[in-house]
Amino acid sequence: MSSLQFKRIRICSEAEQAAMELTFDPKRTLLWGPNGAGKSAVIKSVFRAIGAEPHGELPGWDYRAILALNFSFRGREFTSVRFQDLRGLFEGSELLGATTSDEEWNEIFSEAVDFQLRLLSRDGQLQRASPEHFFLPFFVNQDGSFGSHWDTFNGIRKFQQSALQTLEYFARVRPPKYFGIKAEEQGVKVKIAERRAEITTLQRTRLRLKKTQRALPVRLNQREFQEEIQELTRRLLTLSKAQEDLRKHIIEDQDLEVSLTEQISMSEHALKVHEADFQFAARESIDKSEFICPTCNAKHPESFHMFLGLAEDARELNLLRERLVHMAASAKERLKRNRSKAIALKRDFSELNALLATKKGKFTFDDFLKSRSVLVADDQLASEERLVRKEIEAHERQLGEIKISLADLEKHHDAKAPLKLFRTKFAKALVRLEAPNPTGVSKWPLAKRPDASGSRHARSIFAYYSALWHTMVTDGRLPAPIFVDSPNQGGQDKENLQKLIASVVRAAPAGSQVVLCHEMYVEAFSDGKTIEFKKGSKLLDGATFKRLSREMFQYLAVARTYLAQVKDVDGGSEAESQPGPDVARQRVSISGQRPNSEAKQRDLFEP
CATH class of the missing domain: 3.40.50 (Rossmann fold)
Structure with a gap:
């Protein structure tokens, strides 16, 4: 080793x-x-x-x-790269595998070492x-x-x-082989225990059925039941969409309320500043018979039109503030209504979801028993029990073979x-x-x-x-x-x-x-x-970042390119179909091409 x-x-x-x-x-x-x-x-x-x-x-x-x-x-040189959940393993400049799955990474690492x-x-x-x-x-x-x-x-x-x-x-x-076989043995034992628990449940159910001496006549229309379930499901989906729309409106109204509050505050501040500037200009005009700009202190001839313009600005600012206040009040009222609607929708959704779960649960066991006689139900359960016993026998044969393999390993x-x-x-x-x-x-x-x-x-x-x-x-x-x-x-x-x-x-x-x-x-x-x-x-430090960052970012780019190719080849997401390390080496190299390709591979670490 x-x-x-x-x-x-x-x-x-x-x-x-x-x-x-x-x-x-x-x-x-x-x-x-x-x-x-x-x-x-x-x-x-x-x-x-x-x-x-x-x-x-x-x-x-x-x-x-x-x-x-x-x-x-x-004698092999590797580079292991990680960014949050993304991990990639390189040999030289060639990517051996990349994944965001812990189980897949274990395969890649174990294969390499x-x-x-x-x-x-x-x-x-x-x-x-x-x-x-x-x-x-x-x-x-x-x-x-x-x-x-x-x-x-x-x-x-x-x-x-x-x-x-x-x-x-x-x-x-x-020996190394022992652990895989031992884990397999434990897995088989778990399956046997689960099947035996199933048999105990089936036997208990059959015993209760035998205590009932008559059939339970119940008219059960399965098609109508399924239509009812589908209707409840459609209503749930409609409620869910309505909840989502309300959430969107609530978020938008909250943002609008905050924005309007800030704009009102800014307009009030502007009014205060404007009033102070107007008073200053008026006072200077009376004392010196000339108009002095409050901002830059530039002097202008006293002008009626100049003061009229300042008064018009003040009027416009007041009108703007009143519109903003009105808009804010409307947003608050709308937000209040939407929140009330959201609470009501949540309550309706919960009640409807509980009703759907209840109806599904009743049909899976209770309605099945009530719609058939005790004898028919007992036959069904007995048949299921026989199937489970056959599964147990198969698992026990497998367990016996595993024990022989373990004994042989331990013997040597x-x-x-x-x-x-x-x-x-x-x-x-x-x-x-x-x-x-x-x-x-x-x-x-x-x-x-x-x-x-x-x-x-x-x-x-x-x-x-x-x-x-x-x-x-x-x-x-x-x-x-x-x-x-x-x-x-x-x-x-x-x-x-x-x-x-x-x-x-x-x-x-x-x-x-x-x-x-x-x-x-x-x-x-x-x-x-x-x-x-x-x-x-x-x-x-920053100097080292400038020296290392380019290559580090290129590692991530190669790993992400590989994951994108895996998704394209599999026709789904990585979580749905994740290739093992052997598949990884077959699918992509550091150049982004298939291995054994006649085309000359370009090293992605080059500029």
């Missing part, structure tokens, strides 16, 4: 017209500085760029910023594991990794028992050795880090996190993660980089925490890439790359 390695993160905020760029050392990178300087924002952006959502909020952060993460895997883990979603669907699962064992998040639960990423609990299966996958407690795989190695490493790490020694380390479950309190709790957590890393290492390399966002100690145990982290870094698998965020400089990173973050300094 080769290692994924992060190369560079770029963050481009169009709203702030600012950006940043940060490269990672192949072995060790230290981001150090005081709290609030932006270290966690950079780390969380790294994982958000690749489709994972770290736990914890970033106050004041622009979540609409464009993110681009360069990483390598097995050979992540074979499949999990069962909460709704019983077998799906590819997400990037959050890929990085789960290797990211120590100060906002979610120091508790007793797996809260490192927000989306972990979308799947059933996902943390345990992720750790077993990377620790090789189970040693599940005990990785667990033994993990517990040994955990015990040694607890001693080395002088952490509290919990009870039962010799039988410690792989997914159980240490649960302690006080400043020494961090020692137990780091000992646990260290044991995981050394269990998951292959040929001196880990599947993903180690990221540690050290906790805020608030001035407590800072010196000991620094020593602790240095010890963990030195003990990390030799071939692993390690990125650490810490308040203080850590000497253990002196042979790697160190970046100081200063409080008060801006994380993003």
Whole structure:
């Protein structure tokens, strides 16, 4: 299992017209500085760029910023780009896939990095594991990794028992094929349980029917019933349209009322200014026998026509204000009427909707039983029960085949050795880090996190993660980089925490890439790359935006072009028909043409 390695993160905020760029050392990178300087924002952006959502909020952060993460895997160079829900994966300048769907992105990412883990979603669907699962064992998040639960990423609990299966996958407690088959087994069990619940309901219904000894003669005209339902539906649609029209009128009247109120205020202000100017001109004219402009102080011969013009302006302003007041009163009255109508329509809509639901519900079960005899109804239910039992038998045969496959996999795989190695490493790490020694380390479950309190709790957590890393290492390399966002100690145990982290870094698998965020400089990173973050300094700057923005916007343009082509080919929206990663590579390249086309492809990254 080769290692994924992060190369560079770029963050481009169009709203702030600012950006940043940060490269990672192949072995060790230290981001150090005081709290609030932006270290966690950079780390969380790294994982958000690749489709994972770290736990914890970033106050004041622009979540609409464009993110681009360069990483390598097995000699291939990738760029993962994200803008809100839009995510795209590039290899060089060629787009491998783009989507706004989480499930589709999981497919694209897993295909690129050979992540074979499949999990069962909460709704019983077998799906590819997400990037959050890929990085789960290797990211120590100060906002979610120091508790007793797996809260490192927000989306972990979308799947059933996902943390345990992720750790077993990377620790090789189970072979990769095991998890897909195990999830399939769980899905079949859920289906069997659902069918058995259906049989219980059918049997209970049949028992109640048998207590009724006579038929219930009811004349039920299905055509008339359907016509009644259609009429109710038409009335609902009419009411819905009327509600929409009223909403539009209400919004327009509200805007008009605000606009007229502002215009009335402006006209009254103009009248006050005009009156003051008129009085000034009159006073100066009496004193000096000449007309002085109140605005520019220019002198003019005293003129009856000049004062008559000012008086006419005042009259026009008064007329304008009166018209505006009248229009505002009309708008308020109309708004009041429309609001009253909206309330009445809402009440009518609710009553009609409830009536429609009641009639539909009555026909589905109650009217069916009343329109037929007990014997006919019992025959129908018995037939349905037989069909459900056949489904259960088919699922049980499928379950038996799955159990045979699982047993065969487990027979040829040693599940005990990785667990033994993990517990040994955990015990040694607890001693080395002088952490509290919990009870039962010799039988410690792989997914159980240490649960302690006080400043020494961090020692137990780091000992646990260290044991995981050394269990998951292959040929001196880990599947993903180690990221540690050290906790805020608030001035407590800072010196000991620094020593602790240095010890963990030195003990990390030799071939692993390690990125650490810490308040203080850590000497253990002196042979790697160190970046100081200063409080008060801006994380993003305008000069970097000018340098990066063109390429970042071109990434988005290519991804959006691809999505538009997918919609055109499928004849529908992306949500209706979303291609998988294999289809994505067949449909579009970075040039916007089909692969294998004889036409020369033009690189969209060129001007």
